[in-house]
Amino acid sequence: MAKERTRGQKISRRAFIISGAVIGGGFALGLGGVAFSNYKKKQFSGMGFEGAESLNAFIHITPDNKIKLAIARAEMGQGVHTALAMLTAEELEVDLEQIEVIHPQVESPYANVNLATHYERTSSSTGFHFMEKVAYILPYIATGGSTTIRDGYEHYRIMGASAKEMLMKVAMKKWFIDIDKLKAEKGFIVNTETGEKVSYGSLASFAAEEKPNNRPTLKAKSNFKIIGKPTQRIDLKKKVTGAAEFGIDVRLPNMLFAAVKHCPIIGGEITSITNEPEVLAMRGVKHIVQWPTGVAVIADNTWRAQQAARALTFEINTKGNEQLSSAHISKLLKTRLDKDIDHVKEKIDNTATAFKAANKVFEAEYEVPFLAHATMEPINCTVLVEEDKARVWVGHQAPFLVTMATAKEADVNSSNVEIDIKYLGGGFGRRAENDFVAEAVRIAKAMKGTPIQMVWSREEDTQFDTYRPAAMASFKAGMNNDGRISAWENHLSLQSVLRSSIGRNFPLMTPPESQDTTAAEGALGLAYNLGARKVGYSFIESPMRLGFWRSVGHSYNGFFTESFIDELANEADTDPYEFRAKLLPSNSRQKKVLDKVAKISNWNSPLPEGKSRGVAFHESFGSIVAQVAEISINPDKEFSVDKVFCVIDCGNYVNPDTIIAQMQSGIVFGLTAAVYGEITIEEGKIQQSNFPNYEMLKLKHMPEVITNIMENNEAPGGVGEPGTPPIAPALTNAIFAATGERVRSLPLKNHGFKLA
Amino acid sequence: MKINVNGIDHEVDVEPNMPLLWVLRDELNLTGTKYGCGVAACGACTVHLDGQAVRSCVLPVAALQGKAITTIESIAKDDQLSRVQQAWIDHQVPQCGYCQSGMIMAVESLLNNNSQPTEEEIDASISNICRCGTYQRIKEAIKEVLTQNQENG
Ligand code: FES
Numbered sequence A: 001m002a003k004e005r006t007r008g009q010k011i012s013r014r015a016f017i018i019s020g021a022v023i024g025g026g027f028a029l030g031l032g033g034v035a036f037s038n039y040k041k042k043q044f045s046g047m048g049f050e051g052a053e054s055l056n057a058f059i060h061i062t063p064d065n066k067i068k069l070a071i072a073r074a075e076m077g078q079g080v081h082t083a084l085a086m087l088t089a090e091e092l093e094v095d096l097e098q099i100e101v102i103h104p105q106v107e108s109p110y111a112n113v114n115l116a117t118h119y120e121r122t123s124s125s126t127g128f129h130f131m132e133k134v135a136y137i138l139p140y141i142a143t144g145g146s147t148t149i150r151d152g153y154e155h156y157r158i159m160g161a162s163a164k165e166m167l168m169k170v171a172m173k174k175w176f177i178d179i180d181k182l183k184a185e186k187g188f189i190v191n192t193e194t195g196e197k198v199s200y201g202s203l204a205s206f207a208a209e210e211k212p213n214n215r216p217t218l219k220a221k222s223n224f225k226i227i228g229k230p231t232q233r234i235d236l237k238k239k240v241t242g243a244a245e246f247g248i249d250v251r252l253p254n255m256l257f258a259a260v261k262h263c264p265i266i267g268g269e270i271t272s273i274t275n276e277p278e279v280l281a282m283r284g285v286k287h288i289v290q291w292p293t294g295v296a297v298i299a300d301n302t303w304r305a306q307q308a309a310r311a312l313t314f315e316i317n318t319k320g321n322e323q324l325s326s327a328h329i330s331k332l333l334k335t336r337l338d339k340d341i342d343h344v345k346e347k348i349d350n351t352a353t354a355f356k357a358a359n360k361v362f363e364a365e366y367e368v369p370f371l372a373h374a375t376m377e378p379i380n381c382t383v384l385v386e387e388d389k390a391r392v393w394v395g396h397q398a399p400f401l402v403t404m405a406t407a408k409e410a411d412v413n414s415s416n417v418e419i420d421i422k423y424l425g426g427g428f429g430r431r432a433e434n435d436f437v438a439e440a441v442r443i444a445k446a447m448k449g450t451p452i453q454m455v456w457s458r459e460e461d462t463q464f465d466t467y468r469p470a471a472m473a474s475f476k477a478g479m480n481n482d483g484r485i486s487a488w489e490n491h492l493s494l495q496s497v498l499r500s501s502i503g504r505n506f507p508l509m510t511p512p513e514s515q516d517t518t519a520a521e522g523a524l525g526l527a528y529n530l531g532a533r534k535v536g537y538s539f540i541e542s543p544m545r546l547g548f549w550r551s552v553g554h555s556y557n558g559f560f561t562e563s564f565i566d567e568l569a570n571e572a573d574t575d576p577y578e579f580r581a582k583l584l585p586s587n588s589r590q591k592k593v594l595d596k597v598a599k600i601s602n603w604n605s606p607l608p609e610g611k612s613r614g615v616a617f618h619e620s621f622g623s624i625v626a627q628v629a630e631i632s633i634n635p636d637k638e639f640s641v642d643k644v645f646c647v648i649d650c651g652n653y654v655n656p657d658t659i660i661a662q663m664q665s666g667i668v669f670g671l672t673a674a675v676y677g678e679i680t681i682e683e684g685k686i687q688q689s690n691f692p693n694y695e696m697l698k699l700k701h702m703p704e705v706i707t708n709i710m711e712n713n714e715a716p717g718g719v720g721e722p723g724t725p726p727i728a729p730a731l732t733n734a735i736f737a738a739t740g741e742r743v744r745s746l747p748l749k750n751h752g753f754k755l756a
Numbered sequence B: 001m002k003i004n005v006n007g008i009d010h011e012v013d014v015e016p017n018m019p020l021l022w023v024l025r026d027e028l029n030l031t032g033t034k035y036g037c038g039v040a041a042c043g044a045c046t047v048h049l050d051g052q053a054v055r056s057c058v059l060p061v062a063a064l065q066g067k068a069i070t071t072i073e074s075i076a077k078d079d080q081l082s083r084v085q086q087a088w089i090d091h092q093v094p095q096c097g098y099c100q101s102g103m104i105m106a107v108e109s110l111l112n113n114n115s116q117p118t119e120e121e122i123d124a125s126i127s128n129i130c131r132c133g134t135y136q137r138i139k140e141a142i143k144e145v146l147t148q149n150q151e152n153g
C-alpha cells in the first residue's frame, strides 16, 4: 500500500537521494558550499584560470584587472551567465564588462550543495511552493529545474563580497588606514582620504593570501546598483555575429565527423549491418562503429557521414516492440487510470465522505501525448580519446554526467577526463542526458588520437529523444450549491520520467516508484481551497525513453488542473477568474498574482465578436505565474493568439529583462506543444522526424506577451520553466469561452483547430 | 570547384551535390552558419546568394559557380555591427542564439530588398524557426530598423 502523507507533515529526504532535482529542480546553498569554495586550491584545479590569482574558487583576477568568473551552469538561452555575473559584480564592485565567464572543470566547489531539504506546507501556508526535490551528489554539477538563481542568489554574492574584503584588507595594510576610509569601486580600491586608487589586479596576489570570510556582510537590497535592474546580456555580441561557439561549432586539427543511425524500432537492437563494404567505400568514409542500439559512420565531413549513415542497412532484433503504438500506450494508460491510485501523495480528510455530502459531483478525464525537445542545435558531442585520457567538448546541462560517462566508456580515470562546456543551442532537459556523450566517446575510442565530432541528424534527434511522457488524468470534484469545492480527487497515469532517466544515467540511484517527485508535481499542494483531497499517480511500463522536458511534471499537470478548474467554474456558473479568486486565500501571493493578471488584461472589459479570453494559474519551481490568453477564432476553428498577459511572482529577482524574455520563451514553448506537439508511434517506430512533421510556432503566430513582475522580498524563484505550464490551459480555456468546446486532450490540431 | 564566400575565392574539393552548408561549416570552418534540419524547414542555415536569402542546407555547391555567397561572419564590417545586429542587441533578442545567424541573414535580405516591408510581408518572409521563442523581440528589433530607415529617407 502506498505511503500516504498529509499536508503539514514534514517531508524529510535522505541525503544523497538523487531525485527530480537532478534536472527537475531543487535548491541548494548554505555555508557548506561557501566554506567549500573558500578552501581554495585544495578542492579545485584552477584549470581554465591560468594567469589569474584565485581569491576563491569562483573569482580569479588577472594583473590587468579582468575578473575570470567560474560559472558551472549551462548557458542555454536563459541568461544565467549574465545573471550570475551580475550577482558577483554587485558585491565585488566591478563593471559587468570586466567579467569573463569561464566554465570550470567538474569540481566540488561548483556543485549544488549537499544540504538536505525540509519544508513544511500547511493548509494556511501562504508561502512559497518549494520544489519537493533535492539533489546532492558531489560534485553534483547540473543546470535544470530553474534552479540557477535559487542556488546562486546568495552564493555568488557571498563570493563577490568575500573577495572584495580580501582586497580591502590588503589595501588597509598598504596605506595603513582603517577599512572605513576605503571604498571599492569599478575594480579599484580607493583611498577616500587621499583619492589614491589601486586596481584589484595589482592587489590580487596579496589578497589571495588573506583568510577568506565565509560570512561577509552583503549589501541591502535597497543599495543594489545592478541586481534587479534590466541589464544587457554579456553573450549577445557573439550571438549576433556568428562567433558564439556551440558544441557543434568546435573545430580541431585533424578532426573527423561522425553520423549515427539508431535502431528504428523503439527499444530494438541492431544485430548486423548488411552493406558494410558498400558504405565503407563511399567517399570520405573512414570507419564504422557498431553498438547494440546504433551504428556510427566516421567520415571527413558531416554531410558525407550523414549520407553514409543513411545508406546503412541493418538486421535488427525488435525485442518484441514491432507492434508498439500510441494507441497501445493510450490503452495502457486508460486501463491503469481506471484502477485505484497506486501512490497517493496527498491526502486531506476523507474524500469519500465529502463526495457523499456534496450537492454535485463532477468528473473529467484528460490526456496529453509524448513530446520531443527539438533543441534548435541538434544533439552533438566532440571527443578525443587518447591512451589514458579523454577530452570532451559539448554543450551540456550536467557536466558531472559527462565526466562519468566519458570515464566509463573510454575506460580512463575520471580525473583524466577534461571537459569543455560550450554554449548550448537549447537544452530544455534534453542536454541533461548522457546517452549521446557515451555514444560519442564510444565512436572516438574506435579511432584513438583523432578528435571526432558526432552530430545527430535532425531525424535522429527527433526519433531518439528522451521524451516528455504521454499522460492521462482523471478528476472528480464535489461541489456545494454555493460554488465551493468540498472534495477533490486526481489520479495521474503515466510512465515514470525519473525512473527512466535516472535508470539510464545513474542506474544505482533509480528511485522506487513511490518516490517519483516529478510525476505529480503541479498536482500536489495546490493553493486552492479544495476541501478533502486525494491526489496520486500510478505508473505503466513501456520501452519509451523518457526525459525531463521544460517544466517536467508541471507541463501536463498545469494543463490538467487548470482545465478542470475551468470546467468547475462553468459548472458553478461563475466567471473563471472570480471562481479561482474565491478559492485562493485572501492576501496570499497567489491571489495577488491572479488579481494582477485580471487587472492588466482588463478581464472584465467586453471583447469584440470573435474574440475571447482564458485564464490559467500555476505555481512551479518556486514561482507563481498567471496568464490570460486573448484569442480570435472563427467558425472554421481557425484561431490566433493575439495577446498573452503574464504575471510572475518570482520573489527577489536579478535581471528583469531576462525574466520577460523567459516568459515569452516559455509561452512559445507551451503554445507550440498545445497546438502542434505530438510524438506518435506506429509499428514500433516514431512517426515524426523533422520540423515538417514536428511543427514549431513561427514569427507570424507570435502573440504580444505583456509581462508583469511582482515586487516583494521573498526568496528567489525560477524563471526558465514557470512560464510554460499555464499557457496551454489559458488557451484551451479561451477556446471554451469562445466556442463552448472543451478540449480535453492535446494537441489542438487533432481537434480541427488551426493556428492562422 | 571554386566558390566565392565573403569576397574571397576558395577552391574546394567536394562532390557537386554537397550542400553549401557543409562546405561552409566543414571545409571552410565558417561555423556561424548553422545546421538545424537539413531540409529547408528551419532557416538556421540561411546565407545570401548574390544578396538574396537562401537556405544553404539544400543548395548544391555546383549551382554556385560565379555567384557571391555572404555569411553571417561578414555582416559586421571591421567590428562595426550592422543596424540589424545592433537592433538585435538593443532589443536583447537572442536567447540560446543558435537560430540567430539565420534570422539575421533572413532579415538583412528582406530589408535590403524592401526598406519598408509591411507586417504581413515580414510575417510571410521570416519563416525561420526559433525554438527559444524570441519572435516578439525580433519583431520589435525589425520595427526599430524600419523607423531608422524612414528617418534616413
Ligand atoms: S538547416 Fe537549412 S533550413 Fe534548416
Ligand code: FES
Residues within 6 Å of the ligand: A077, A376, A425, A426, B094, B095, B096, B097, B098, B099, B100, B129, B130, B131, B132, B133, B134
Ligand atoms: S535563440 Fe535559441 S533557437 Fe532562437
